Amino acid sequence: MAWRPPRRQPGVRAAVMGVLNVTPDSFSDGGALYGPRGLDQAALLERAEAMVAAGADILDVGGESTRPGARPVPREEELARVVPALRLLRRHFAVPLSVDTSDPEVMRAAAGEGADLINDVRALRRPGALQAAAASGLAVCLMHMPAEPPEMQRNPQYGDVVAEVERFLQARVEQAVEAGISPERILVDPGFGFGKTLEHNLALLRALPRLRSLGRPLLVGVSRKRMVGELTGREVAERLAGSLALALLAVERGADVVRVHDVAETVDALTVLARVEAVP
Numbered sequence: 001m002a003w004r005p006p007r008r009q010p011g012v013r014a015a016v017m018g019v020l021n022v023t024p025d026s027f028s029d030g031g032a033l034y035g036p037r038g039l040d041q042a043a044l045l046e047r048a049e050a051m052v053a054a055g056a057d058i059l060d061v062g063g064e065s066t067r068p069g070a071r072p073v074p075r076e077e078e079l080a081r082v083v084p085a086l087r088l089l090r091r092h093f094a095v096p097l098s099v100d101t102s103d104p105e106v107m108r109a110a111a112g113e114g115a116d117l118i119n120d121v122r123a124l125r126r127p128g129a130l131q132a133a134a135a136s137g138l139a140v141c142l143m144h145m146p147a148e149p150p151e152m153q154r155n156p157q158y159g160d161v162v163a164e165v166e167r168f169l170q171a172r173v174e175q176a177v178e179a180g181i182s183p184e185r186i187l188v189d190p191g192f193g194f195g196k197t198l199e200h201n202l203a204l205l206r207a208l209p210r211l212r213s214l215g216r217p218l219l220v221g222v223s224r225k226r227m228v229g230e231l232t233g234r235e236v237a238e239r240l241a242g243s244l245a246l247a248l249l250a251v252e253r254g255a256d257v258v259r260v261h262d263v264a265e266t267v268d269a270l271t272v273l274a275r276v277e278a279v280p
């Protein structure tokens, strides 16, 4: 079955994906949902419920920190974080669930727990990932990242960042289709902040209309990222307004899905955009 980004808010053009990190070292999104005593089920349900009530179209569950400099999470640990979270969410919510993983075993387990989308910042480049994703039958998001997290921010360099990201995503889509993943189930993502300077990120944002020529839905994640800090001079906790501005500009330029921490605020911003664009 073809997978399209769902849309719960009438009129709003882009789908809103809410971020639920089940990591102990989560990048400031209001208290860890996972700690030394395992998953905080009540806190996870509370945060998910708030996102669904605010109009989230997809919930993205991640157990691996992809922060630059982060140490790799062992597979068993990632499974221990993600599987109980997906199981709990699937039991309580009908909303589509995404799993943020690069690991083929985690992909298989997530499919077994009723996940709908595999969100892989490594674009299915780990050994066995293409096959696992294809066999799962789930939708996949393929993101551009030029190197692994410990290395990627060291000295990002491109001749033409837009052309290189476009070429990379095109090649990954081809590989995925060759592995048996239906093109209708593939989304692409330029990977804002992953091995990119502020100027690279801005060039990619400006070029979103061009990336639409890949013919796949575009997912954009800018929420609370360093680029917002660089543009506004604000720390992570003060990046909401900058994040909303970027989300709005991304959707105006053709993003189909925005991955955000602040669902209610993003839905409001997109509702305003939709009305302005709905010429009577």
Ligand code: 7PM
Pocket (backbone or CB within 6 Å): 019, 027, 065, 066, 067, 068, 100, 119, 120, 121, 141, 143, 189, 191, 192, 219, 220, 221, 222, 223, 224, 225, 259
């Ligand atoms: C530290 C730095 C922690 C950056 C977490 C992050 C994206 C993603 C992430 C994205 C897709 C964050 C990132 N970003 N998946 N996962 N696209 N598809 O800011 O831009 O959440 S992790």
